[in-house]
Amino acid sequence: MKSDTLQYLPLLIFILAAMLLGFIWYQSSSLEKVYLNRIKTEMLVRGKLLKPEISKIMHREDRLKALNKVASAVAENIQTRITIIAPDGSVTYDSSEAAHNMGNHLRRPEIFRAFKGKASSSVRYSSTLSTRMIYSAIPMTINGKTYVLRTAVSIRQIDHILQQARRDILLFGLLVALVTGCLSFYIVRGIIKPIENLKFNAARISAGNLDIKLPIPEKGAIRDLALSLSHMAEQLKNRIGQISVEKKKRDAIFTSMSEGVVALDMEGNIIDLNRAAANLLDLPDNAVGLSFCGVVRNNELQEFVEMVLNDKETMETELVLFTIQESFVRVRGTVMRGIDNILGAVFVLSDITKIKKLENFRRDFIADVSHEIKTPLTAIRGAVETLEEGAIDEKETAHKFMHIITRHTDRLNSLVHDILSLSSLERKTHNEEQDFATIKISGPVSTAIELCREKANSKRIKIDFEDKCPTCKVKGDCQLIEQAIINLIDNAIKYSEDNTRINVKLCSYRKKVIIKVKDNGCGIPPEHLSRLFERFYRVDKARSRKVGGTGLGLAIVKHIAQLHKGSVDVDSHVGEGSTFAIKIPHDQT
Ligand code: ADP
Numbered sequence: 001m002k003s004d005t006l007q008y009l010p011l012l013i014f015i016l017a018a019m020l021l022g023f024i025w026y027q028s029s030s031l032e033k034v035y036l037n038r039i040k041t042e043m044l045v046r047g048k049l050l051k052p053e054i055s056k057i058m059h060r061e062d063r064l065k066a067l068n069k070v071a072s073a074v075a076e077n078i079q080t081r082i083t084i085i086a087p088d089g090s091v092t093y094d095s096s097e098a099a100h101n102m103g104n105h106l107r108r109p110e111i112f113r114a115f116k117g118k119a120s121s122s123v124r125y126s127s128t129l130s131t132r133m134i135y136s137a138i139p140m141t142i143n144g145k146t147y148v149l150r151t152a153v154s155i156r157q158i159d160h161i162l163q164q165a166r167r168d169i170l171l172f173g174l175l176v177a178l179v180t181g182c183l184s185f186y187i188v189r190g191i192i193k194p195i196e197n198l199k200f201n202a203a204r205i206s207a208g209n210l211d212i213k214l215p216i217p218e219k220g221a222i223r224d225l226a227l228s229l230s231h232m233a234e235q236l237k238n239r240i241g242q243i244s245v246e247k248k249k250r251d252a253i254f255t256s257m258s259e260g261v262v263a264l265d266m267e268g269n270i271i272d273l274n275r276a277a278a279n280l281l282d283l284p285d286n287a288v289g290l291s292f293c294g295v296v297r298n299n300e301l302q303e304f305v306e307m308v309l310n311d312k313e314t315m316e317t318e319l320v321l322f323t324i325q326e327s328f329v330r331v332r333g334t335v336m337r338g339i340d341n342i343l344g345a346v347f348v349l350s351d352i353t354k355i356k357k358l359e360n361f362r363r364d365f366i367a368d369v370s371h372e373i374k375t376p377l378t379a380i381r382g383a384v385e386t387l388e389e390g391a392i393d394e395k396e397t398a399h400k401f402m403h404i405i406t407r408h409t410d411r412l413n414s415l416v417h418d419i420l421s422l423s424s425l426e427r428k429t430h431n432e433e434q435d436f437a438t439i440k441i442s443g444p445v446s447t448a449i450e451l452c453r454e455k456a457n458s459k460r461i462k463i464d465f466e467d468k469c470p471t472c473k474v475k476g477d478c479q480l481i482e483q484a485i486i487n488l489i490d491n492a493i494k495y496s497e498d499n500t501r502i503n504v505k506l507c508s509y510r511k512k513v514i515i516k517v518k519d520n521g522c523g524i525p526p527e528h529l530s531r532l533f534e535r536f537y538r539v540d541k542a543r544s545r546k547v548g549g550t551g552l553g554l555a556i557v558k559h560i561a562q563l564h565k566g567s568v569d570v571d572s573h574v575g576e577g578s579t580f581a582i583k584i585p586h587d588q589t
Contacts, residue, residue, distance in 0.1 A: 013177055013178065013181035016181055016184075017177045020174070023173070024169045024173055027169070028165065032162055036158075040121040040123075040134055043080075043121055043152075044138065046074075047119070047137070047150075047151045051140050054084065055140050055141075058147070067082070067093050071093075081095050082094070082095040083095070083149075083151075085105045085106075085148040085150060086147060087145050088104075089104040089105050089107075089111070102128065108124075109122045111137050111148050113137070114137035114148040115148060121136035123155065126152070126154075133152045133153065133155065134152065135151075136150065136152070194217045194220070194222040194226070197226075198222065201229070205229070205233045210237040211237070213230075214233065257274055257276055259276060259348050259350050259351075260278075260279070260349035261274045263336065263347075264345055265343065266343070270287050271344060273288065280321065280327065280349050280351060282323035298321060304331060305333065308334075312335050314334045318330050318352070319331065328351070328356040329349050329350065329353075330350045330352050332347070333345050333347045334347075358430060365423070369415075372415055373415065376408035376409070376412045380408045383404045386401055387401050411548065419552065421552075429563055437476075438587045439474060439476055440470075440473055441472050441481070442470050444478045444479075444481040444482035445467075445481075445504065448481075448486045449485075451482075452486055452493065456502065459493060461500055462501045464501060466503065466507075467506045468506060469513065470506075472513045472586065475585075475587045476584065484556070484557045485504075485517065485582070488517040490553065491549075492519035493519075496521035500521065501519075503516075508586065511586050512566070512583045513583070513586055514581055515584075517579070517581075523578055524574070526572075532570060533554045533558040534555060535551065535552055537551060537554075557580075561582050561583070564584045566582060566583050566584035568582045
C-alpha cells in the first residue's frame, strides 16, 4: 500500500522540476531580451553621439591618430569598440584590431542594413574577440560616400550575470521542487492512504470476509465513506446470518421430512430435492440441475410429471416404483407460482408401501380365513340338515352326526383362536416398537415342555430337554415364547409316530439364544420348506386336518420370533425327522 503512494513521488518531483525549468528558461530569456534591447538602444545612442565627431575626424589628414585618441577615451569610459567600414565593406578603422587584418564586413547583418540607410544592431559571436558582442551600426556620409560607424560592446559580463542568475534560480527552483514534492507527497499520502485502506478492505468485504473491522479515519470526507462501508458490511453480515439461519431451518425441515419432495422448473429440470426423495427415486445427491425424466426411469411417473407441468394444475396419483425394491408411492404435484408467472411444480412423494402391504395382507387374510371357515361350516350345516331330516331320531346316526358337529366346532374354535393370535401378533409387528422385560429363556421353554407332556404321553412320545445355557436371558414375552415352543412341540407330536422321542435343546451361539425342537417324525419334502411358515400352508392337508391342525401354527411361531427381533428356520429330511430352531438375540444389558 505504501509503495502505491510512493510510486507517485518521482513523477511529482519531475513534473514540478520540468515546470520550474520551463519557467526559469522563459524568465531568463525574457530578462536577456530586455537587457539586450536596452543595450542595443544605448549603443545606437552612443553611435549617434559619436557620429558628428567621427565624421569630422574622417576629413582630417591625421585621422588615424585622432580616431585612436577618441577610441581610447571611449574604451576607457564605456568599454566600447569602434569600427569604421568603408563603402566597399572593408574595415577602415577598428579600435581593437588592425584594420588590414579584418575581413570584408559587408555581409554582417547590421552593416548590411546600415548601408541601406537604416541604423541597426545585432547580437553575434565575434570570432575576432572570441566573445558574444552587441553591434550597433549607423550610416554616415563622408565626402558624399556612405560609411558605416559601428560601435560594439562585449556582453560577456551580461552573459555571466545571466548565467549566475539562472544557476541561482535553478538551485532555488530545485530546492522548492524538492520541498514541494515532499510536502505534496505527505499531503497526498494523507488523502490517498485512507482511500487505499478503504479500497483494500472493500475488496476483502466483496470477497466475503465480513468479519473485518474497517479502520475509520478521525476526520475528513473519507470518514463518512468508511462509516457507510462499515455499516453496509455490518448490515450485510446480519442479513447473510439471517438468511443462513433461515436456510439451515428450511434444510433441516426439508431433510427430516419422511415424504420425498422434488421441485422442478417448467422445463422439468430438478431445482431441489430432499434426502427422502433421493432415496425413494434412487437418485444421487447431486441430481439438482438434471432433467427429472432423464434420471427417473419410470413411465408412469414421467407422464404424471409432464401432465402437471403442462396442465398447470394440482394432481394426485398412486403408482409403483421399481427402484431398489418395489414400493408403492402416492404422488401429489402442485404448481409453484411466482409473483406473475409459474416457476414449475413441487412433487410430494409419500411411501405407502406399508399401508398397501397391510391392505393386501388384510384382503388375502380375509379370503384365506373365509376359505378355511367354509369347510367346517359346510360340514356342520350338512350334519344339522341331516339331523333335521330325521336322523336325529336314529340314536346311532344322531350320535355320529353330533360327533361331526363337535369336531368341526372344535376346529372352528381353534381356527378362530389361532386367527385371533395371529392377527394380534401381526398388528404388533406392524405397529408397535416392543418394550419387553428381560427374562430367563429356560423358564418358558420348561413350561412349554410340561404343558405338552400329557399329549406326548398319549402317544408314548418322550420329550428330552437339554439346557446348555440355563442363565441365558432375552428381552421377551414369556407367554409368547411359550406359545411358540408349544406350537413346535405340538407339531413334533402331531407329525411323529408313537413311541418316538422329541429333543428340545437350549443353547447359545454368536450372541443368539437358540431353541431347537427335533423330532423323528415323517419329515418335510424340500420343495415345501420355503413356504412352510406362510399362513394356512400345509404340506399334507388331509393329515393336518386329521390331527386338528389349522395351518397357522408355524406362521404364529414366525411372527413371535420376529417380534423378538429373531428368526425361525427348519431343517428336515423325509422319513428322518425335522428340526425347527428359533433364534433370539441375547439380552446384553
Ligand atoms: P398345522 O396346524 O397344519 O400343523 P402348521 O403351520 O403348524 O399348521 O404347520 C404347517 C405344515 O407344516 C403342517 O401342515 C405340516 O404339514 C408341516 N409340519 C409342521 N411341523 C412339522 C413337523 N414337525 N414334521 C412334519 N411336518 C410338519
